[in-house]
Amino acid sequence: MRRLALVLVALALALGVNELILRALWHNPFAHEQADDVLILRVHHAGFDQELDRSALGLDPRWVRFRIDPHGYIEPSQQFPDPEFTLAFQGGSTTECLVVQEALRWPNRVSAELEQLGFRVNARNAGKSGNTAHDALVNLVQVVAPDEPDVV
DSSP states (O other): OHHHHHHHHHHHHHHHHHHHHHHHHOOOTTTTTOOOOOOOOOOOOTTOEEEEEEEGGOOOSSSHHHBOOOSSBSSSOOOOSSSSEEEEOOHHHHOOOTTOOOOSSSSHHHHHHHHTOOOOOEEEOOTTTOHHHHHHHHHHIIIIGGGOOSOO
């Protein structure tokens, strides 16, 4: 019992010393931040269709088409009319692939690679730049889950 008491005292002392050192030496960069008054949901709007100029990146072709299907997925979202299974991809800008040609966006490349192996797979891209864990959860519940993909 005495050993347990000594361990608890030592733990309390160590935590107390750490707290004092942090309060004296560390500046919390988030100390003055407040929660947003308005919750911004990062989702794509169905039917969006725009040509994006990527000349500042020095890439060829200069223009890339960025389209969103009626369900909120980045096109192309249906590679096969009768797929064996459906994949849904979530993530940030590296999943969204905003300035990448449609055929080269990596979720679409997954479908193409699996097709070469003999699988008919629809890869649906639900990525969005700046996506947070909260955004991914909302996107999963509102956009992805109703479509009942086989894998997310």
